[in-house]
Amino acid sequence: MRATDVFGFASRALRGHRVRTGMSLLGVSIGVAAVIALTALGEGARLYVVGQFASIGTNLLIVLPGKTETTGGMPGFGGVPNDLTLADAEAVVQAIPEIEKGSPIAVGTETVAHGERRRQVAIIGTTHEMLELRHLSLAQGRFLPPLEWDRGSPVAVIGTTLSSELFPGESPLGRIVRIGEWRMRVVGVLAPRGEQLGVDMDDVAIVPVATAMKMLNRRSLFRVLLQVRGHAELDLARDKVTRLLSERHGEEDITCIAQDAVLTALDSILGALTMALGGIAAISLAVAGVGIMNVMLVSVSERTREVGLLKALGAGRGQILALFLTEAVLISSAGGLLGLAFGWGAVAALVAMFPALPATPPTWAVGAALALSVAVGAGFGVLPARRATRLDPVAALAGR
Amino acid sequence: MIRLSGISRTYQVGDELVHALADVTEEIDAGEHLAIMGPSGSGKSTLLHILGCLDRPDAGTYELLGREVGKLDETELSLVRRHTIGFVFQFFHLVPRLTALENVELPMVFAGLERSERHERAMGRLQAVGLELRADHRPDQLSGGERQRVALARATVLEPKLLLADEPTGNLDAASGRQVLALLRELNATGLTLVVVTHDPAVARRARRVLVLRDGLVFQRVDGAHVHEAVEALSRDENGP
Structure with a gap:
């Protein structure tokens, strides 16, 4: 049996039940659209925050007076930090070669x-x-x-x-x-x-x-903002700045933060959030899969006589399995494509409402949603298709 | 061509065991035209299903063209059904969403033939049953007689050796029935082995040989010409003391 014939037979069987096919297709498309819209939202939030930080500049060190660690000493005894002076800033820029410029x-x-x-x-x-x-x-x-x-x-x-x-x-x-x-x-x-x-x-x-x-x-x-020459020298430069200022003040009373460290942490937190949102949306895809299974089970029991006939005409078990499985996959993958369109629409609407949010669905999410929709059809289509192949031809022809 | 020996088939219906066939031994020659008669429940449909490899006997052996069918696995059986056997049913069993032509093409689809070849052969068969102008009609646009002729074209499109017909005229008016029987006879005349299950003596009369079943056993073997006497003997026996 040729693949085009399997496809043609399955798609004509689906067209025979437009409403039912449409409904289960809609179920899948809502799932895919949810994955795409929610991951786009998460990705948008991530890009927004990262963009905010990146706009301040790259390879930046930020020096601020005072130690952020609490030492637990008695208040008032050595707790007041020394001033971070202009002379300190100039010394750092002049004495440390890794610092390109400072402000x-x-x-x-x-x-x-x-x-x-x-x-x-x-x-x-x-x-x-x-x-x-x-x-x-x-x-x-x-x-x-x-x-x-x-x-x-x-x-x-x-x-x-x-x-x-x-x-x-x-x-x-x-x-x-x-x-x-x-x-x-x-x-x-x-x-x-x-x-x-x-x-x-x-x-x-x-x-x-x-x-x-x-x-x-x-x-x-x-x-004091300091720009380091290269990304690789960021840690070294930070150590040197801390050491130099500690020497000048006689104690370590400044804090030096690498901009990138903050950025990387936020980036990974928000990335994980996006994944979680996608995962939650994927649950609705599984629900849609159960819907497909239900529709296919109804379809098999409605077409019992047809299955009996196909067996009498010499269709093998594998061929009958392929026919019904293809129907399920067709529903789910068409639903996936429709959901992609819905999802893009939702994202476009979101961007229209909040132009500052750079919401675009990440490529991995689009790919995963489509792959998952096909897999849902194949996975949940197996049970009904196997039921069809196992029908006893004599009973099936009699419509029992 | 066909050798059945000691075939029996038992069904479980509720708590009861029903002996649909009990020890049938029979030979059918190539090119023969055989009718199987009998009252309902006599086992004639079960016999036809076993002949068509849709059902397996519980005991006994079935040899078709020198191969023992009982030893074939599911895949081989589907190949036998596809290439060696053609079926015609009382209720036609056309796929409603496919056109007449596509219905005839179905067995060739499973055989993996190319579209152009399928088309050509299916059109040829439709022509042979006089329906080439109805090729694009769906079953609900065809009369009962036309549907059965489409089914006949489908059953013979892969040139089987054995044609099995289960009450082929059971759902047709007299004129359409005669048309279908004439076609069956034509096919038989070209050498196709024909087995018809019927309860209609007028249909059985056309067969060269008639097998009369009762309670899963062969009650009588008669000539087609003597079918009426056999039917009388059967009813005498049923209604007798």
Whole structure:
């Protein structure tokens, strides 16, 4: 018996029962669509979070004052960390060859005013290197000029929201704003960026770090961002930074985090979440398989006479098995393809509703869902097909 | 061609054992036209099913074309049914969703013949039964007589040696019945061995030899011409003291 004939016979038998075939096909397609939509959701969440971190820059070390480990000592005795100073930051960048560049960061909140308009925003004090380290881009003008780190300058770069609030309908470039008691000249406007790890980068004022520390009355930096030359040197560089700063402070009172470590952990957690979502959705595929089995059992008992006839005409057991098994696989694989279409539709709808979420079903999930749908038909089709092959031809011809 | 010896077949019906066939020994020659008669429950259908390799005897041996059928496995039996035996049933047993032509092609589909060859041979058989213009009709668009002729074309398309007909005219009007019987006779005249199970003496009369069964045993063997006397003898015996 030829494969095309098996296929033709099975598909015509299915077309004889459109509603029933359609229903069991729908069952499979819902299962496949669920796998695709849910894994797309999980994958979207993963890509979103990873993207957030990656936008801060790659191969980054973050140095922050204070030790995150609790030592359990008495409060007040050696518990106050030393300041993380600009001099510390400069020493790290100059003394450690693995560090390509660095950028100190001081933060605070201050009122920015132009004429009668005033707005309370986050002030970020940093240096020229920040532009590259955090992948910032400018809508107008330029970023902070390259200066000695300990030299201040009365210039500021502002976010787009701040710009349109203070200078509605006009260009802020070259204009003077008041930040606290300080008069600063606006030299650039950041391109719209949105929220980045909790800070709305559209509503900030960026000023030279030395100026910011005076303006905000800070002696310690908030963070130092360090870019390492290569990914392989990340751990080495971190050790060197920790050692150097411990020497300078006389104790280990800073924390140095590798950006990638956080990223890798989140990536694997969210990847596992996606797998779990897919697994839960796959259960509905198994349920659909039971549906197929049910439909095929009904079909076999309805077509008992036909099976008897096929045997009388000389169909072998293997051929009858192949015919009924092909019917089951046809239902399940057609359902799988339909479910793929449904799933893509659901994902497209999701993306339309939440454009920020990069939801696409991972390739492995699409492949697995389709393979599983075919396997479901084959697996759950075996029992009914075997029942057909085992029918006694005499009884079957009599319709018993 | 066929040698049956000591064939018996017992069914379990509830708690009771029914002896459908008890010790039948018979020979059928190639090219013969044999009718099997008998009242219902006499075992004539069981005998036909055993001849057609659809059923196996509990005891005795069945030799078909020199091979002992009892020793064949399931796969070999399906090959015997496919290539050596043709079936015609009382209720036609056409597959309702397939056209007349596709129904005739079915045995060749199982044999794995190519589409073009199948088409050609099936059309040839439909022509032989006078239905080439009905090739694209489905069974529900055909009359009873036409359906049985399609079934006949299907039964003979792989050129079997033995044609088994179970009440072939049982569901037909007189005219269609005559047409089908004429076709059967034609086939027999070309050398095909024909075994017809019937309860209709008018059908049995056309056979050269008639086997009258009763209670699973051969009650009488008569000439086709003397079938009426045999039927009378049977009913006398049934209704007698």
